[in-house]
Amino acid sequence: MLGPSAALLGVWTVYPLVRAIQNGHLRCNVTGSRCRDAGWGQYLDVFTSDDFQRALGVSVKLALLTVPTGLVLGIGLAVLADKHLRGIGIFRTIFSSTVATSVAVASLVWFVLLQPEIGVLSDLFSQWIPQLKNPGLLRDPDTALPAVALSSIWASLGFTFIIITAGMQSVPRDLYESAFVDGAGGFRRFTNVTLPMIMPSILFVTVVLTTRALQTYGEVALLTGGGPNPQKPTTTIPYLIYGDNSIIRNDIGLKSASAVLLFVISLVFAVVQFRGFEKRVHYGS
């Protein structure tokens, strides 16, 4: 009975992973036409290289910019939409809509909004944020990464909203009513009932958002191309691996090694988050 799923996992997950780990030993020439085995030491070489370290820093920074903000905004919207008001369904649909939006579309939307010459945001807010016009958020090395994060947060908001809303709907009404009779106001009910009861959802969203942030490629490729150069403040690890402008784009060995390292790093993040939440997560009663 396990046959079909084992086969699928084997072909699509296990084999590529094993191949990637194998390929991570290779070191290739400039055109990528000839490769030789460089041994396990290559992983350490890659990890300690300036390019990888810089990309790791960018990826982590991106995670720090997107995950907490996305989580807070998502929970905030879910709380707003949880009210039993007439017409609230429309807002639920709007808030969840970004789930159905691909990274490419989201990036295009933000690219246009932030475009310095014709972008709406540039026109509206350049008074307060002059970088919007000159040189443009995506072209200024200081603001490029936050601008990518903005697009990324927006694109993930629907996902966060849906998961948190579902979590909130599974909280027994009795708990709120009991707290209400006992004298707890709205804020206390939120901190004493809602938040602890949706911790499993929050953990899930945190792990998924972090993994997504560490794997950010599409936004970077479409919005900045890893630039602006020469600082490359938006070259994330995935962009270092796949990007058109990446310096290792022809070296299958270095790319594989970076990908395996990214996998390990994501794993470490997830484990740390699970551990950190352990004490606070209660599944059911």
Place this chain on the structure above:
Amino acid sequence: MSRAAKVSRVGPMARVRLDQISKTFGEGPDAVTAVDDVTLDIAHHDFMILLGPSGCGKSTLLRMVAGLEDPTAGDVYIGDRRVNDVLPKERDVAMVFQSYALYPHKTVAANIEFPLKVRGVGKAERAEAARRAADVLGLGDYLRRKPGQLSGGQRQRVALARAIVRDPAVFLMDEPLSNLDAKLRGDTRAELVDLHRRLDSTFIYVTHDQVEAMTMGTHVAVLNAGRLEQVGTPQEVYDRPASVFVAQFIGTPPMNLLPPGMLGSSSVRVGVRPEHLHLSTTGPLHGTVRQVEHLGHEVLLSADLDGGLRVTARLGVDETLPGVGDAVAFAAAERHLHRYDAVSGLRLEDRSV
């Protein structure tokens, strides 16, 4: 907060009065009337049971006293105060939910302390009050546990402790025993009665279980389809059911209700409880035995009367019993007959037929 001080403050205040309360959910053609013009006066330190089948509006009534629902019409008074527009926390009530509604992420101690915490009671005082409440309910050893580590009965006690820790004027309980097994339910009934005796508070208790109503309540209010059928002491309600509904709802097995015309005039339905029906060769009710159930201390004998109606008699084990299929005749003493109007279903006061 000493108990003595509390008594003098709250004493006469714990009377609860419902004045022509109605509650309708929804609007227009979809509207459902859950409670229909109920007037009920619950004295201070009463143990009032709201009894009825599911959907009769008893929980809605309780929730209106708690302040979780607003009445569509009518007034709710706690003490001398009209509380329609008063928030639950200012009504001096505590509620125990059927699900217990414990916070799974908080320890037993933190659960019990919670109502005091939201009232800004200091940490030390809170812990002391929680410990006392826990001791009253035998939870002293479990204060550090989480609800998930407790049995159903222990969780139920935590819910009770969380209610008594506030020392409220009125306790509201919504089927608190329905999730316990039969043995525990019996024990807890006795404990609740004991708790009521020790506290100077008014209890309002919702249940569909007539045994709970009979054994715990000082008064029982029987509800049916949102309307109040009868209020009285458990014995009054059992001895003189005010309507056909009450007659059949209270008592196990239920009262035998004969069709109009069988015994007496055609506008009258006569009822007789199984324990008042006895075998008598000269009795007026003739039938065929269908079932004989020996329960050890008594025998339940069911028979189909000649009109087709199934009646049940509760008989002693020493009696000479007929077998299944035998013809029998039943009689009942005149003082044990209940008479109801065949149309309205209301009790006809005792006059000889």
